[in-house]
Amino acid sequence: MKREQDRIGRDLLAHLKANARASTALLARELGLSRSAVQERIARLERDGVIAGYTVRLGEETTQNRLQAIVRFTMDPKHTSEVVKNLRRIPEAEACFSVSGAFDLVVFVSAGSAVRLHQVLQDFGEMPGVERTTSSIVLVTEFDHR
Numbered sequence: 001m002k003r004e005q006d007r008i009g010r011d012l013l014a015h016l017k018a019n020a021r022a023s024t025a026l027l028a029r030e031l032g033l034s035r036s037a038v039q040e041r042i043a044r045l046e047r048d049g050v051i052a053g054y055t056v057r058l059g060e061e062t063t064q065n066r067l068q069a070i071v072r073f074t075m076d077p078k079h080t081s082e083v084v085k086n087l088r089r090i091p092e093a094e095a096c097f098s099v100s101g102a103f104d105l106v107v108f109v110s111a112g113s114a115v116r117l118h119q120v121l122q123d124f125g126e127m128p129g130v131e132r133t134t135s136s137i138v139l140v141t142e143f144d145h146r
């Protein structure tokens with residue numbers, strides 16, 4: 001059963017999104033709870049699937065020399081699952097979203113060089129079922145709360 005998060009649950013999630021490595025002692029102090037209460041809440045959030053896992057966010061030093069692009073796909077709907085399957089195999093394709101509106105998919109791409117980005121974009125356009133792609137190069141990331 002899906003539960004609505006209370007204020008403490010939302011605050012705990014916000015703290016963990018900012019720093020998933022924060023100790024339970026620190027979280028307990030910041031939330032005004034006991035360590036065991038924080039541990040129980042985290043365990044419940046994991047068990048309920050609210051917290052699906054933990055990850056590493058790369059620092060700006062690591063990502064600043066990479067070219068990032070947002071690629072919008074128009075395609076034959078019969079080929080969506082095949083295209084998504086092919087996109088999963090391309091390491092530069094970091095995220096893929098099915099969207100409503102004029103486009104069918106939006107893909108976030110990060111490449112180590114202009115040459116590699118060009119090749120990835122060409123590969124996208126050659127996939128069976130892809131009718132058209134439109135790309136925008138990211139100049140500056142103003143914020144990213146993911």
